Amino acid sequence: MSIRDLPAAMVGAKPGVRSDIGAKVIERWNPDVRAAAEDDAEASISVLDVIGQDWWGEGVTAKRVAAALRQIGKRDVVVNVNSPGGDFFEGLAIYNTLREHPAKVTVKILGLAASAASVIAMAGDEVLIGRAGFLMIHNTWVVAAGDRHALREVADWLEPFDSASVDIYAARTGLDGKKLGQMLDRETWIGGQSAVDQGFADSLLAADEVSASARQEGEARVRAEKKFDLLAARAGLSRGAAREILAELKGGKPGAAPSGTQDAAVIEEVQNLLKSMKSI
DSSP, X not given: OOSSXXXXXXXXXXXXXXXXXXHHHHHHOOTTXXXXXXXXXXXXXXXXXXXXXXXXXXXXXXXXXXXXXXXHOSSOEEEEEEEOOBOHHHHXXXXXXXXXXXXXXXXXXXXXXXXXXHHHHTTOSEEEEOTTOEEEEOSOOEEOOSOHHHHHHHHHHHHHHHHHHHXXXXXXXXXXXHXXXXXXXXXXXXXXXXXXXXXXXXXXXXXXXEEOSOSSTTHHXXXXXXXXXXXHHHTTOOXXXXXXXXXXXXXXXXXXXXXXXXXXXXXXXXXXXXXXXXXX
């Protein structure tokens, strides 16, 4: 169990309701932020993607984190985080999984720990954050459909999950629950030093522990396309429709990758589309 006295989180999902990522969060997330170097002797888990399985079958899931912890065994583990959030209920499950690890859990917030990812970060016995890093906390954010009675039922159903978030943040920070509830109500962005000052993190990461550059040629294009797909999903486009738009930009078939000087042009076009869609 956790070295700290951290509360367990209630996990549940409701048919017809799905979690969502706000356009502002997607816009601010830099997927290229990662640990500058990996220690081969250090057991680590990467939370560097959307929480929950995405269109590509990727994303950070409780099942994958649990499998990684089984491989690690009863050793200390470092969890590197840079995520815009995603499936809140999957995030609670990951939080519980890390909380139950029998050895020390150190969380390093390299860039962004937003929404569900901020809850995951609270599972650390020690939490470190980059000086330029951010936590973002808010009420449970979902997409639902139905008449006023159905939506009122969804709102009532969500309330305990917001309370669970408050309990988790309060256990970490010692802040008053009412104040934390107000922070969730207004969606609060918390910078590195402020996170330490308020108790969300224990200390700042050294500057040389964080890298913010693409590892290989073409990776920036892939990351930009992934951001586009996230926003396309919010706009109601199917994956196929989103792929067709990008294929037209590339001048080829869906899934085709441009080469050479085409990369820069495609990145620019995708970024322009991201800017035009972020208000959706």
